[in-house]
Amino acid sequence: MNDDSSAEAATRKRLYWHSRRGMWELDLLLIPFLDQCYGDLEESDQAAFRSLIDEEDQDLFVWLMRREWPEDPARRRIVKLIIEHAETTDNDRYRNL
Numbered sequence: 001m002n003d004d005s006s007a008e009a010a011t012r013k014r015l016y017w018h019s020r021r022g023m024w025e026l027d028l029l030l031i032p033f034l035d036q037c038y039g040d041l042e043e044s045d046q047a048a049f050r051s052l053i054d055e056e057d058q059d060l061f062v063w064l065m066r067r068e069w070p071e072d073p074a075r076r077r078i079v080k081l082i083i084e085h086a087e088t089t090d091n092d093r094y095r096n097l
Helices: 003-019 024-036 043-052 057-064 073-088
Strands: none
Touching: 003 024, 024 057, 024 073, 043 073, 057 073
16 A cells, blocks of 8 residues: 555544544434545545534534534535535435444
8 A cells, every 4th residue: 555545544534533423413414425425525625524524513513404504615515515415315324323
């Protein structure tokens, strides 16, 4: 394994564990999005996702449940991408996280 692929694997592993929030509703949105979409995102959207998962669970919950939208445009965009993915994808395999 070269350095780039091992660094990418380490980043993906860190993102996975930071996406497991312990709040079922968030896990069902973040983990499938990470698994199915993150690799295809543009670098700016990947950066927004990495930044997003550093937020507090309460903020994530409010945003991902569409009770409020983040003020930052990049953060609002990634939240909308996550919600759109959840609404258009069957994620039954993640129900037993």
